Amino acid sequence: MANLKAQIHIAKTQLGMDEDTYRAVLKAATGKTSCKDMGVIDLNKALQAFKDRGFKSKPPRKKTTATLTDKLITLWRAMGDEGILRDASDAALRSYVDRQTSGQFKAPQFCDNHTTIKLIEALKQWQKRVQKQANVK
Template identity: 35%
Template sequence: MKAGAQSSPAIARGRRNAELAAIHVAVKQLGLDDSTYRALLFATTGHRSAAELDDGQRQQVIELLRSRGFKRTPAEEKRARRMADNRQLAMIRGLWKKLHYAGALSNPSDRHLSAFVKKLTGIERAEWLAPEEAIKVIEVLKGWLARVVAKAPEPGR
C-alpha cells in the first residue's frame, strides 16, 4: 500500500462520516436532547453543528462523550452475528422438498421458500437466519409436514 493512500479524499470522507455517526450514536446512547448536545458542542469546539468540526474537534467531542459514558460497539462484534449452520439450512430445505413431494406445495423453489421464511420471521432468506430463528422455521415445517402426512390417505385404499 502506498503511503499517500491513507490520506485519499475517499478515506478521509469515510472516516469523517464514521466519526459523525459515532457522535450521533453517542448522543442518542447518552440521552442528550438537541439543545444540550449543541451546547456541549459549542462549549467544546465553538461550533453548534458536528458537520462544521475538523478531524481534531471530532475526536475531541468523541473523547468527551466517552468520558460521559458512551461505549462504542466494535464493528467486529456487529459482524459476528451468528448465522444458522449448514445442517439447519439443509434441514429446512429437506423439509421444504418433503412438503412438495407430499403435495403441500405447488412450487418448491428457493424463491417460494424465501417468501415463506420472510412471512414467518421477517428475514428475507433462510441463509440469513440466526440459529434460534432457523429452529423456529424447522419446527413450523415439521408441524406442517406432520399435518399433511396425517391427512394423506393410506396406500392401497
Template identity: 35%
Template sequence: MASKQQIQLIHIAKAQLGLDDDLYRQLLMDIGGAPSSKELTFAKADAVLEHLKSKGFKAIPKGRLSPKSGTAAVGAVDKIRAIWITMSKQGFVRDGSETALDKWVCSVTQVRHVGWLKQRSAAQALEALKKWHTRELERALGARWGFFPESRLYLTLDDYRRQGRPTHGGRWYEALCDLYKKYGVAK
C-alpha cells in the first residue's frame, strides 16, 4: 500500500504538471498497474513518482514562513527578515524560508533562531546580511556595467545625485537596492 506522503506527492505532481484526469489515470495504469493512487503498492507509487520527476515534477519542501513584521522584540530582526526575503526574491538566496534564515543567523551569531536575537547580535547579523546583499547587488549590477569597482556605476554616485534621484543620505547599500530595483534583473 502506498504511503500518505507518496499519494500526496503524486497529487501535487499531477497539479504541478497540469495533467488532466484521463491522462493521470492512464499514467497510473501504465506505470503503477492501478486506476487510483490509493490502490498503488509502495514500490509502484515510487515508480510513478520517479516517472513524474522525469517529466519535470519537482518536490520542493516548504520551510517555515516568516511571521508578520512588527512582531519582533528587536527592530533589527524585522529588517533581517525583510532583507532575507528580498534576497530570496532576487535570486541571491536559494531558500527564503525562516528555517534557512535561522541556519544562516546561527552561523553568524551562534544564536539558533532569528527571533531570539538580542540588540547586539541582531545588529551583527544585520550588518553581515547587508554586506552579503551588497556583494550580490554589486555582482548583479556589475554584469550590466562591467567590472564593478572600475565601473561607471561605482564612480557616478554623484551623477546619481545630480539626476535628482535620492541617494539615501549617501548610504551605498540603500542606493544599490534602489539601482537594482530599476536596472536589476531577477534571477
C-alpha cells in the first residue's frame, strides 16, 4: 500500500501538478481527495488515473554494483596481474583471509562486511606500498 502511495506522489511530481489539480484527479478517480483515506482498490484507481494522464512508472533498477566480496577478489587478482603477489590463486586468497582474520573466516565469501572492508583496505595499502617502492627505484 505504501508503494502505491509513493507511486501516486511520484506521478504528481512527474506530471508537474499543482496541489489543486492533484486533489481534483484523486477526487475524480476515487471520490476522495487524500491517499491516506484510500484503501488498495482506491489507490489502484488513482494510480490508473495518473497513468491515463501520461504518468510512466519506471521498473525498479537492477543492482549492478559489485559486492564487497567481488571487489576483494578483483583487487586480489589485479595485484596478482601487477606481480605484487607470488600466488594470486583463489587458494592463496583463502589462506590470506584465514591469516588476516586469525582463523575467524576461511574464505572471503564467509566474511562479514566490516571484515571484508578491512581486508580491501589492507590490500590497497599493500598495493600502494609496492607501487611507491617501484617508483622510488
